[in-house]
Amino acid sequence: MNSSENEKYSEKTLQNNTEQLIQAHRLNAIGELSTRIAHDLRNPLMIIKTSIEMMQVRKICGNTDEFGYFAKIDKAIMRMTHQIEEVLDFVKPKPLFIQTCSVADIIKSSVSKIVKSENLVIIHPQNDCLVECDAEKLEIVFLNLITNAIQAMNYDGKIDVRIEDNGKDVLIEIEDNGPGIPTDKLSKIFDPLFTTRQIGTGLGLPCCKAIIEKHGGVIGVKTILNKGTTFNIKLSKNLDAERLNEINSSLFLVTPNILE
Numbered sequence: 001m002n003s004s005e006n007e008k009y010s011e012k013t014l015q016n017n018t019e020q021l022i023q024a025h026r027l028n029a030i031g032e033l034s035t036r037i038a039h040d041l042r043n044p045l046m047i048i049k050t051s052i053e054m055m056q057v058r059k060i061c062g063n064t065d066e067f068g069y070f071a072k073i074d075k076a077i078m079r080m081t082h083q084i085e086e087v088l089d090f091v092k093p094k095p096l097f098i099q100t101c102s103v104a105d106i107i108k109s110s111v112s113k114i115v116k117s118e119n120l121v122i123i124h125p126q127n128d129c130l131v132e133c134d135a136e137k138l139e140i141v142f143l144n145l146i147t148n149a150i151q152a153m154n155y156d157g158k159i160d161v162r163i164e165d166n167g168k169d170v171l172i173e174i175e176d177n178g179p180g181i182p183t184d185k186l187s188k189i190f191d192p193l194f195t196t197r198q199i200g201t202g203l204g205l206p207c208c209k210a211i212i213e214k215h216g217g218v219i220g221v222k223t224i225l226n227k228g229t230t231f232n233i234k235l236s237k238n239l240d241a242e243r244l245n246e247i248n249s250s251l252f253l254v255t256p257n258i259l260e
Contacts, residue, residue: 044080048073096134096214098239103163103170104128106135110142119156122146125163129170132239137211141219142174144204145231149176152229172233180225189221215239 051072104125111122142161149159157177164171181189192206212219217235 041080044077048077096137098132098134100130100132101135101138102128103131103138103172106133106138107142107161107163107172109135110139110146113143114147114150116150117155120150120153121158123158123160125161127163127165129163129165129237131170131235131237133215133235134211137214141208141211141233142172144208145174148204149174149178149229152176153178168237170235170237172235173230174233175228175230177228180227180229181221181223182225186221186223 051070104127107125111124114122116122146159146161149157153159153176160173160175162171162173162175164173190205190209192203209219212233212235215235216239217233219234220232221229222232223229
């Protein structure tokens with residue numbers, strides 16, 4: 001075997017080894033994700049099962065007060081649906097369905113789907129702005145960010161959602177007064193499968209970033225320990241046809257954008 005053949009053989013071997021390494025990494029990620037999904041879906045399924053059983057027992061005993069059980073079932077189903085959609089959207093994202101939409105209306109719709117507590121205050125934006133976007137996708141982003149803030153504050157605190165019209169662009173800020181994000185975790189929050197909670201797929205923030213980038217926008221975060229965290233989203237109001245074709249045919253790397 002001459003030097004040229006040796007070189008080609010080495011290149012082919014390196015390529016094969018690289019492909020095998022990538023495949024092994026993907027399989028490992030799929031295995032980890034599958035384990036998390038199985039674990040996370042087991043709990044709400046058990047809630048549904050138990051609630052139905054209790055409803056049956058109470059019906060036999062003549063007690064027809066079933067509202068509380070319906071609420072538990074609805075919450076469990078919403079949790080499972082959200083996680084399944086989160087995984088599907090990350091693994092196989094769909095093209096954007098662009099319409100001119102009200103940002104305030106999308107935020108309002110997102111908040112309406114969140115389970116709130118008496119000690120939680122969500123301040124809605126006082127103004128509005130129209131943008132060309134996929135409303136369903138942006139609702140996923142706002143739902144994830146607000147839900148994360150609520151969980152970080154343990155359902156006790158304040159969330160301030162603001163909209164700022166900057167001419168060609170719009171800035172959306174979601175600020176909480178929670179514990180903040182530790183420095184050693186800040187650079188990882190947009191990494192797929194990274195999570196600081198015992199439940200969750202670790203795909204929420206990566207999905208948010210991918211959706212915003214598909215819109216040609218930018219998402220960043222500012223945080224101060226023991227004072228709170230603010231997520232910032234910058235979107236263009238208008239998307240031309242060329243830009244839309246570009247973003248629908250591109251794959252976006254999920255990398256953090258940390259704001260100082």
